[in-house]
Amino acid sequence: MRPAARFRALPLRSRLALLVTVAVALAVAAVAAVSWVMVRTQLREQLDRSLEATNVGAEVSRTLMQKYCLPPPQQDLQQIAGNLSATVQIVLPDGSHCWVAGPTALPVTKADKEIAAGKRGKTLQTVTTPEGVEMRVYTIPVVVPNTGEVFGGVSIAKPLADIDKPLSTLAWVLLLVCGVGAVGAGAAGLWVARAGLRPVDELTDAVEHIARTEDLTVRIPDAGDDEIARLSRSFNSMTAALASSQERQAQLIADAGHELRTPLTSLRTNIELLARSEETGRAIPPDDRRELLASVKAQMTELASLIGDLQELSRPDAGAGSPLQVVALHEIAGAALSRARLRGPELRFDSDLRPWYVRGEAAALERAVVNVLDNAVKFSPPGGTVAVTLRAGELTVRDHGPGIPAEDLPHVFERFWRSEPARALPGSGLGLSIVARTTARAGGSAELRAAADGGPGTEAVLRIPGAPTPPPSDLSVVPDQ
Structure with missing residues (x-):
């Protein structure tokens, strides 16, 4: 298994703790490395400044003028160099040199020869002695005071061990700090993971x-504004x-059971009467038999209508995502009006349907209009008038x-709700719920109100956005948004 796959296989708490540990350990190591480099640089600069600050050139120049550079080193030069606490060496232009003071002689470099010959100025360099000791060497030219002539050079050196030892000690201290930091980072990572994932x-x-338990009343504390709080609030909203x-489903089942009980009871009673008549051989009078059969037929029709309405309302998002067609609402209303005339032949229908095109589902819209007209037919008195208009x-x-009483108007679009006068009439109480949902899907609204002219009756108003003329044919079908 690859390392990345093994890392992903770890629990989230372990991954978070490991990431925190690595991040803090890397940060501590980076700080330690930078600190060590900065200290090393500072110590090197201090060593170079101490070498450059050594004032030996004039005295050595006078001594060279008097005695030249002949081995063994003169006692007075050793005394001068002894006061310097450094290794001192005199270099001549031909490359010969005189050791003056210090633990060891220094190798002569090309740069030393050029300085002794007057070809270049002072220089700082690092050299290694034959004994393997690294030395920081500062070489300057020796100038005769009166003539200004370069007579040779003087090399002043100090061992790098003077700064390497403190640096080594610092490195071990920083390494220990890194180890302690890594352990502390691991403990902090575990604590952060445990606290953050609580x-x-x-x-x-x-x-x-x-x-x-299927208990949807459980709520999670969601105080705060961080991501976990937002997740908790989202979860609480989802469970709510x-x-x-x-x-709602339980209520729908309970209401459906209540509404189904009446037609089923009536059907059972009528069928039992017919069955008992066949079993006992006692014929039912023809008129009573016709009434029983008519009642059975009506109850079956009502039952089928109720089941259809329940199927329609059992899917809250039915049709969502399917394309909405641009349809002629005036033609749909005309077709629904024709069906209403068949259901209420004794009524008078006045219609004024002006062209109006909407985006929606033709079958659903026609059913909604039929439901509204059915209510008008059901509650209209014999010989009454139903006015249907479509404008803008x-x-x-x-x-x-x-x-409809004013106190009942807010409830007319609720499922299974029926006013007191309507409970004696056939119906399921689902028709207006379907009307409200269909118009909302088309982007409109539905309303029931008292007659605007103050007379008896009710006005059902469906408002659906659209246009009086159809759009171009290539835009006749649009996706549902």
Whole structure:
């Protein structure tokens, strides 16, 4: 397994702790390395400045003028160099040199010869003695005071061990600090991982509890504005939405069971009467038999309608994502009006349908308009008038029935809700719920209100955005947004 794959296989807490440890360890190591380099540079600069500050040139120049550079080194030169606490060596232009003071002689370099010959100025360099000791050497020319002539050069040197030993000690100290920092970073990483992932652990426990008990009332503390708090709030919102959906489903099942009980009870009673008549041989009077069969047929029709409405409402997002077509709302309303005339032949229908094109589903829109017209037919008195108008995207259906009390208007679009007068009439209480959902999917709204002219009856108003003329044919189908 590759290292990356092995790392991904670790638990999140271990990965976070490891990342924190590595990050802090690298930071400590980088700081230690930079500190060591800076100290080394400072010590080198101090050593160079101490060599450059050594004032030996004039005295050595006078001595050279008097005695030249002949071995063995003169006692007075040794005394001068002894006061310097450094290695001193005199270099002549031909490369010969005289050791003056110090633990060892210094090798003569090309730069030393050029300085002794007057070809270049002073220089700082690092050399290694025959004994293997690294020395920092400062070489300057020796000038005769009166003539200004360069007579030779003087090399002043100090061992680099003077700074290497402190640097070595510092390196061990920094290494120890890095080790302690890495261990501390590991402990801090574990603590950070444990503290930072505590809300995630709570979230995990809540999810496992919900999966085990199906209890959607569990809430996670979501104080704060960080990502974990946002995640907790999102989870709480999700569980609240699921609980609400579960409650609506339970309510839908309960309401559906209640609504189904009435037609099923009536069907069972009528069928039992017909069956008992066949079993006992006692014939039911023809008129009563026709009424029983008509009742069975009506109850079956009502049951089929109720089941269809339940199927429509059982899928809250039915049709979502499918393309919406540009359809002629006035033609849909005309087709629905034709069906309403068949259901209410004793009623008078006045219509004024002006062209209006909308984006929606033709079948769903027609069903919504039919539901509104069915209500108007159901509550209109015999010989009454139903007025249907479509103007600028507002479809209005006006009946002259008993009307709806003002306190009931806010509830008319709720599932299975039926007013007191309507409970004695056939219906499931789902028609207006379907109307509201269909118009909302088309981008519009539905409203039931008292008649605008103050007379008896109710006005159902469907407002759907659109245009009085159809768009170009290539735009007749648009995706649902």
